[in-house]
Amino acid sequence: MSYEIVTDSSANLTDEMINKYDINIISLIFRVGEKEFYSYTKGVTTDNKKFYEMMRNGETISTASIDLQLCRKVFEETLKKGKDILYIGFSSALSGSYNAGALIARELQEEYPQRKIIAVDSLSASMGQGLLVYYAAEQMIHGKSIDEVKDWILNNRLNICHWFTVDDLVYLKRGGRISSTTAFVGTTLGIKPIMHVDNEGRLIPVGKVRGRRKSLEALAKQMEDTCINPRSQLVFISHGDCIEDAHTLEKLVRDKLNVKDVIINYVDPVIGAHSGPGTIALFFIGTKR
Known part of the structure; x- marks a missing residue:
């Protein structure tokens, strides 16, 4: 193809x-103590299991946007x-990475005027x-032009549904998404938040249930209510x-909706530093976020 896809x-x-799709990845950065x-x-395979073990052991984790x-x-x-x-970047409402990447793109456009950088x-x-990058890459390898794929993304990105829950509220408290009181009470009562990414690309709490199993069922229910053509979907x-x-969530989705694959x-680690061990998220194409 005459173009390549870059993401974070x-x-x-x-x-x-x-x-498979020869996608170029720009790495974000995380720090454990003084180490970057x-x-x-x-x-190189990132040892994600070890990272979450460090979080559980109380290591101080901080993050940064793209270098x-x-x-x-x-x-x-x-x-x-x-x-x-x-270039398809991380939501600008959650990170400075997209804006940084777009700035570099504008600078390089001046240096390479014969090339197109979107x-x-x-x-x-x-x-x-x-999931958005996957659909873009599928269109690319099937011959769609860079402008056609860009237009598809702009027309369909708000149909990419994100539904999250977490197991430990302390990490949302540290990130300022919930208060200390809410975290304490929720932890004591076994309350699990149900969150989604809204049309502005922000992570928003929209509900709560008691117990881990019910939180997983709530994610599957959201997909059941809004998904489009589940039998043809890669989830x-x-x-x-x-x-x-x-795997429990996968089984719920497969049993309820008979999806194409999961x-x-x-x-x-960069996102996990803010959501914590025990985060579960479900992504699919739906009628709305």
């Missing part, structure tokens, strides 16, 4: 998908091959962003080191 490590795509790590390095020099390097490697770029805000996160599930719960992967 926050898309949480599997290595198989990255390799890339969330994704091509050809500008790394972003420029990834873009230029594609441009120097004589190819255009379609930056699109996914308004999505985790494997919701990944994504991401998890914060709780694979058994991910892909499961870890929530990467």
